[in-house]
Amino acid sequence: MTTSEVDSIRNASRLLVRELGFMQPTLASTNYSASAVHALLEVDGSETMTSAQLVQRLGLEKSSVSRMLAKLITAGELYEEADSSDARIKLLRLTGQGRTTVAHIHAFGQAQVQSAFKHLNRSQQQAVAQGLSAYAGALQAHRLNSQAPEPSSAVTVTTGYQPGMVGRITEMHATFYAANSGFGQFFESQVATGVAEFAGRLQEPCNRVWLAMLNGRIVGSLAIDGQDLGDNKAHLRWFVLDDGCRGSGIGRAMMAEAMAFCDRRGFAEVHLWTFKGLHAARKLYEASGFQLMHEEQGEQWGSTVTEQQFVRVCQPA
CATH class of the missing domain: 3.40.630.30 (Gcn5-related N-acetyltransferase (GNAT))
Structure with a gap:
């Protein structure tokens, strides 16, 4: 990979961070930080989710995740319940309010993508979908010190x-x-x-x-x-x-x-x-x-x- 290609990806990544709103204190037209929004999406996407699993999924410190979850529970977005097989394990679940919030987050994100894709032709859209997925998987593999998922x-x-x-x-x-x-x-x-x-x-x-x-x-x-x-x-x-x-x-x-x-x-x-x-x-x-x-x-x-x-x-x- 050439230096110019590396610089191009880094420049594009910085632009993505800015344009997607990650430089702002809140994200996706909510009152929550980027990490809190991602936590809600992860809980929504899993049948069961513990705080320890969320730490691994988000790549954050345990103390940071604990404080964030406490705020989301207080705000009425999440609740904890004991695992039926082990009462010591607390499972995170969305409240009714949390499901509504997540639906709004999804709608906001889908509108962002659809609006941006209006500026691309079909071939460019396909290239973006393929390339972003592969790059995100490679970044995750590097963080976890594992193999990137097979593109096949x-x-x-x-x-x-x-x-x-x-x-x-x-x-x-x-x-x-x-x-x-x-x-x-x-x-x-x-x-x-x-x-x-x-x-x-x-x-x-x-x-x-x-x-x-x-x-x-x-x-x-x-x-x-x-x-x-x-x-x-x-x-x-x-x-x-x-x-x-x-x-x-x-x-x-x-x-x-x-x-x-x-x-x-x-x-x-x-x-x-x-x-x-x-x-x-x-x-x-x-x-x-x-x-x-x-x-x-x-x-x-x-x-x-x-x-x-x-x-x-x-x-x-």
């Missing part, structure tokens, strides 16, 4: 054309190969032209595309072109994942589906062309039955790279 938990794989497919596949390729191989406009244009042409042939049963979707946004792609090479050979094309999804198992799942499709269709072989140095991708190719058949230097993409051809012999289904 909400990722689904679908087949067939999706609106925005041509642009997103092109964008993911252009971004990745600009950073890793120094490719520029010519490469991006070639990808865009190829994907657009292929999209017009998706109605043919020998052609298929798999798209990884997260929050309605395309975050990965893989295509099998059964017409491009002829001679009953399939061409694996445009296999790429967003940075946040690499290493999550989504690529492996897409590859398994694609190879099963090729076997069912009765192709003799599957061919793919890639570039030397993409070690994680090569491991996946070889694990899926591909073998390196040929490599040579090439400069047609705007920088000198070693192109590689891999071939997989299909297994009749």
